[in-house]
Amino acid sequence: MEAHESGTAVETKHHVINIVVEVDGRNRHVRFETSPITGREIRERAGAPLTDDLTQLVHGKPSGGNIGLDDLVAIKDGDHFIALPTGTVS
Amino acid sequence: MTAETIEQAIRDLVAAYGDGVRTAHEGIRTLVRVSDVELPPGCQPSRTPMLIVFDRDQAKPIPHVQPEQLLANGRAPRSTSTQIVGGESWMQFSFNIPWAEGQGIIRSSPPPVSGSPRMTEAALRVPVGLGHSLREEVFRQGRHEYVALGLVASATLAGGETLLLRRIFTLPEDEYVDAPGHDGAWRGAAMIPAIEAAVDGGLGLVVFHAHAHDGPPRLSGDDRESAGRLLPMFAARVPGRPHGSVVLSRSHAAGLIAMPGAPAREMTLDVRWLGASIVDWRAGTEPRSSDSSLAFARQRLVVHDRGQLTLGGARVAVVGLGGGGSHVAQQLAHLGVGELILVDPDRVSRTDRHRLVGMMTLDVLLRQSKTRMIRRAIRRIGMGTRCEAVTERIPGPVALAALARTDVIVGCVDNLHARADLQELAWRFLIPYVDVGVNIRAIKEPEPHGPRVAIGGNVLTLIPGGFCMWCSGFLSKEKLATELRGPDRSYFENREGEAQVVSLNGLVASQAVTEVLQLFTGFGGTGVGLSDLALDGRPGTQRGFRKLDGVRGTLEDWGAWRRPDCSFCNSTLAAGVVAWKTPR
Numbered sequence: 001m002e003a004h005e006s007g008t009a010v011e012t013k014h015h016v017i018n019i020v021v022e023v024d025g026r027n028r029h030v031r032f033e034t035s036p037i038t039g040r041e042i043r044e045r046a047g048a049p050l051t052d053d054l055t056q057l058v059h060g061k062p063s064g065g066n067i068g069l070d071d072l073v074a075i076k077d078g079d080h081f082i083a084l085p086t087g088t089v090s
Numbered sequence: 091m092t093a094e095t096i097e098q099a100i101r102d103l104v105a106a107y108g109d110g111v112r113t114a115h116e117g118i119r120t121l122v123r124v125s126d127v128e129l130p131p132g133c134q135p136s137r138t139p140m141l142i143v144f145d146r147d148q149a150k151p152i153p154h155v156q157p158e159q160l161l162a163n164g165r166a167p168r169s170t171s172t173q174i175v176g177g178e179s180w181m182q183f184s185f186n187i188p189w190a191e192g193q194g195i196i197r198s199s200p201p202p203v204s205g206s207p208r209m210t211e212a213a214l215r216v217p218v219g220l221g222h223s224l225r226e227e228v229f230r231q232g233r234h235e236y237v238a239l240g241l242v243a244s245a246t247l248a249g250g251e252t253l254l255l256r257r258i259f260t261l262p263e264d265e266y267v268d269a270p271g272h273d274g275a276w277r278g279a280a281m282i283p284a285i286e287a288a289v290d291g292g293l294g295l296v297v298f299h300a301h302a303h304d305g306p307p308r309l310s311g312d313d314r315e316s317a318g319r320l321l322p323m324f325a326a327r328v329p330g331r332p333h334g335s336v337v338l339s340r341s342h343a344a345g346l347i348a349m350p351g352a353p354a355r356e357m358t359l360d361v362r363w364l365g366a367s368i369v370d371w372r373a374g375t376e377p378r379s380s381d382s383s384l385a386f387a388r389q390r391l392v393v394h395d396r397g398q399l400t401l402g403g404a405r406v407a408v409v410g411l412g413g414g415g416s417h418v419a420q421q422l423a424h425l426g427v428g429e430l431i432l433v434d435p436d437r438v439s440r441t442d443r444h445r446l447v448g449m450m451t452l453d454v455l456l457r458q459s460k461t462r463m464i465r466r467a468i469r470r471i472g473m474g475t476r477c478e479a480v481t482e483r484i485p486g487p488v489a490l491a492a493l494a495r496t497d498v499i500v501g502c503v504d505n506l507h508a509r510a511d512l513q514e515l516a517w518r519f520l521i522p523y524v525d526v527g528v529n530i531r532a533i534k535e536p537e538p539h540g541p542r543v544a545i546g547g548n549v550l551t552l553i554p555g556g557f558c559m560w561c562s563g564f565l566s567k568e569k570l571a572t573e574l575r576g577p578d579r580s581y582f583e584n585r586e587g588e589a590q591v592v593s594l595n596g597l598v599a600s601q602a603v604t605e606v607l608q609l610f611t612g613f614g615g616t617g618v619g620l621s622d623l624a625l626d627g628r629p630g631t632q633r634g635f636r637k638l639d640g641v642r643g644t645l646e647d648w649g650a651w652r653r654p655d656c657s658f659c660n661s662t663l664a665a666g667v668v669a670w671k672t673p674r
Contacts, residue, residue, distance in 0.1 A: 025322025053278035060327065061289045066279035084278025085319040088269060089235050089299040089337075090312035 017075055021046035022057065022082040036074045039067040048083035057082050091151070096120055096144045099151065103142075120144040121175065129155075132162030132211050132357040141180050154180035162211040162357055163250060211357035211373065212347055213252040214242075214336070215520040217555025217664060220255055221363040222619035227260045228300040228338060234266055235274030239284040240296040243666030244332050245519055248405065248495040251349060253332055253359075254520055254664035256293060259284040272312055274299065285327055292669050294331030295324040296345075300338045306373075307339035309346060309356065317346045321354050330669030342371055350669070364520060364553055365618030368497065368609050370400075385473065386426055397611030398426060402474075404610050407431040407496040409484060409512060411460040413445040413590050414526045415502035416467075417599035420448060422500075423468040423475040425607060430468065431492045433480045434460040445592040485511045494519050498606055501525040502599070504588070506565060506573050513559045516552060517662045522609050525550040525559075526602045528638065530589035545594060545640025549601045551609075556623055556632050560658040562650035564635075594640050601636065601645055625649035 017032045021042060028046040039054050048054065053066040056073075057080040067073055067081075100122060104111045110125035120143075127140040141154040157179055161167055167181075174180075216224065227238045239259040245252055261280045269275035281295075288295050297320060301307045309317070317335035324333035325348055336345035336359065343361045348354035358373035386398050393401070404427050408419045411434040419430055437457045443449055446460070448467030461479035468475050482489045484503070493499060493515055501512045501523060509525060516523035528547040536542045552558060559565040608614050615622060625633040631649040638645050652659065 022323070022326060024319050025324075025326035055279060055282065061286045062279075062282040065282070066277070082323070084281060084323070085316070086267065086269065086275055086278055087237065087281070087297060087320055088272040088275045088312050088316040089237060089297075090271075090273040090310040 017077050017079075019075055019077075019079040019081065021048065021054075022080070023048045023052075024083075024085070032075060035076070036072040038069065039071045039073065040069040042067070042073070042081060043069070043083065046081075046083065049085070052083040052085050054081055054083055056080065091144060091146050091148065093146070096146075099144065116175075118146050129159075132355055134160040134164070134355075141175060141178075143175065152182060154182050157181045162355075164352075164355070211359070212250060212332075213247070213360040213362065214255065214343065215252060215362045215664070216255045216364060216618075217520055218364045218553045218618060218623065219555045219620040220258060221365065222617075224255070224258050224298060225300075225338070225618075227258070228298050229302055229340075235299055236266075237261065237274060237276060237297055237299045239281060240298055240336075241284065241288050241291060241293040242296055242332065243293055243664055244669075245494065245666040247519060248497070251332065252519075252666075253294065253296065253334070253347075254666045255296075256291070256664040257287065258298075259287070285324075288324070288328050288331075292328060292330065294328060294333045296333065297335045298338065299336075303339050304341050305339060306342040306358065307337045307344050309335065309337055309344060313337060314346060314356075317354065321346065321348045324348075325350075328669070342373065344373075362520070363618045364522065364555060366553075366608070366615040366622045367612030368522065369612070369616055369618060389425070392613055393607070393611040397613065400610045401426045401607075402428045404498070405429040405431065405496050406606060407433060407493050407499045408464075408502065409433040409489075409493070409499065409508070410502035410504065411436075411446075411464050412442070412502065412504070413592065413595035414528070414599045414602075415500075416445075416447045416449070416460075416464060417596050418500050418502055418526070418602055419464050420467055420471060421600065421603040422606065423471045423473055425603065426473050427475055427606075427610075429476045429478065431478045431480060431496055432461045432464055433482070433484065433489050433492070435481045435483050436460050438463055445590050445595055447592070447596075484508050485515075490515060493521075496521060498609055499523045500602055500606060502527075502602075506570055509559060510565055510570065513552065513565065513658075514662055517554055517558060517659070518665045518667075520554040520664055522554065523550075523552040524602045524605045524609075525552065526598045528590070528594050528598055528640070530591065530594070530640070532589075541641045543589070543641070545638065547594065547598050547638030547640060547645075549598050549605065549636040549638070549645065551605045551634035551636075553623065553634065554663060555652075556620065556634070557650040557652040558656065558659055561653045561656045562635055594638075597640070597645065598638055605634075620652075 017035055019030050021028045021030055023046055030045045043050055043054060055062045055066055056064050062082055100113060103122060107124050112123045114121045122142045124140045126137055128137055138155050138159060143152045154175060159181060224238055227236055230236045240255050241257045242253040242255055261276050265277050265280035267275050267277055313335060321333050330350050332347055332349045334345045334347040336343055343359040345359060346354045346356050360373050361371040363369040390398050406422055406427050408415050408430060411432060419432060422430060437459050438449055438453045440454050449463060453463050459481055461481055465477040465479060468477055478492060480489050480492050499512055499516055499521055501509060503509060512523055526549050531544045533542055533544055621629060623632045625631045625647055630651060633647050633649055635650040636645050636647045
């Protein structure tokens with residue numbers, strides 16, 4: 001769904017954006033109907049913990065730094081993201 | 091076994107396992123069942139019932155475990171058979187219970203080492219300099235535990251699957267986060283540079299951290315949980331390499347390692363730190379000396395018991411068994427090196443007699459192979475050195491496979507192409523390489539009473555991570571091209587006209603053997619930092635580039651430097667074998 005604000009009226013177009021989010025080495029296929037979306041929405045839809053960092057994958061490599069929970073991301077069909085868990089040791 | 095000894099053994103087992111011990115008698119056999127025995131880490135399952143059969147007609151008790159038991163390497167034990175014992179199915183196990191008649195089970199002693207002491211679950215090799223940096227980071231004292239991300243290649247070498255550390259990434263302090271319940275926590279995005287480099291290089295990722303104590307470490311539940319999320323993510327990025335989470339103590343290492351295509355398994359690791367000497371952290375029981383003879387008594391004053399034991403377990407390749415190699419191989423046997431890989435495709439000829447130590451008249455008549463001749467000489471020395479003969483030229487597949495399993499390579503070859511091949515092998519698999527050579531040239535117009543010949547030579551000690559032959563200018567494309575226009579690549583042939591003198595060969599060969607002795611025993615120092623290799627205390631100048639002046643009678647260490655921009659080092663050091671992947 002694509003929303004265009006024009007004066008007081010809101011015009012909405014419907015189309016589907018399919019992205020892939022890799023969580024723990026597994027690809028989760030997630031569907032959105034709007035762009036941009038927040039980092040929180042991507043994590044929640046993909047089932048990644050909100051404490052994970054998130055970044056885009058380009059040619060198999062993390063690219064562009066962490067996408068915060070409230071950061072807006074313009075997505076397009078086929079985009080690939082990866083959740084990077086917080087590492088811990090004890 | 092006497093009845094009294096068996097009774098004592100049962101009392102020992104009850105003392106160790108309490109109510110979990112049951113006994114039964116079947117004919118002349120006494121069966122002892124222990125309900126829950128913990129096997130070495132990585133065995134699957136890790137806990138199992140065990141049956142021990144005491145048969146008075148046998149010299150030792152025979153252990154059995156449940157069928158389908160797997161060793162830590164994921165394989166079934168060797169020399170096993172499934173039998174019915176006491177009406178149940180058991181698998182006879184190849185484990186050798188430490189046993190002494192009259193004492194029963196010797197619980198205070200580690201099991202004797204059988205076969206190669208190299209058997210372990212996985213191994214890690216660390217180049218000189220990198221190990222120092224790694225330890226500095228993970229043992230750093232601070233407000234939390236510190237980690238380092240290692241990039242590793244891999245290969246199947248002497249210790250089984252071996253991780254070869256190529257590079258480490260440390261994390262800036264601001265990438266660590268406060269996380270209650272954890273001793274150290276870092277942001278996922280902090281790993282992006284390391285992941286990028288791993289993808290670019292096709293390398294595995296290993297998270298290192300430390301528990302600052304002696305003895306074997308164990309991953310905490312927190313370590314395992316975190317690795318449980320990180321390792322699949324690493325494997326998805328670079329599927330063809332092992333990935334892991336490794337904890338170091340001050341003497342041992344253990345970790346959760348995911349080999350390509352396999353789930354992560356907890357395992358212990360042999361770690362080899364390269365430096366002024368080879369420093370090994372062994373995952374299993376340290377081998378104990380069985381040699382009580384006086385054969386090495388005076389050498390032990392220099393290398394100590396531990397050094398002698400290390401020599402006895404060492405595997406050294408001698409490539410080229412001519413004037414230099416014949417000295418080297420036999421001196422290594424005198425030192426008590428456990429196994430020699432002798433590489434030379436040639437047979438002896440009449441012109442070799444003046445310089446091949448150990449050669450006999452009959453060898454000429456029989457046109458004996460050099461490997462066989464040297465093996466005979468080593469057998470006569472009688473120090474128990476095992477020999478493997480490889481009559482193939484470097485870089486033939488049989489020779490390379492044999493060399494990849496060695497601890498140290500000594501190159502006694504007579505051309506630069508062979509040296510380039512050995513240099514590559516040594517760097518790729520992190521094997522120290524000692525190179526020797528002598529070059530005698532006539533002086534065309536000598537002074538009336540001056541020298542008639544110039545005698546040069548070299549003894550290079552090349553420690554992976556330090557300078558290489560390319561860094562030092564010993565090898566260059568121009569030199570190799572020049573050589574191609576001269577003698578061909580038949581390394582051990584067509585050099586018959588070249589001047590050779592046994593004493594000069596022996597001079598550099600003796601120094602090479604002393605270098606090998608230092609590598610295994612560390613009599614001159616054991617540091618693993620590049621500064622530990624500094625020549626005469628000059629930082630940045632590494633010792634090990636020795637040049638012979640045979641006329642003056644000097645063997646002087648000129649020193650050399652590792653060049654940060656050396657394309658050979660940067661591409662080949664710890665590269666292992668390539669990881670194949672399916673094209674997209």
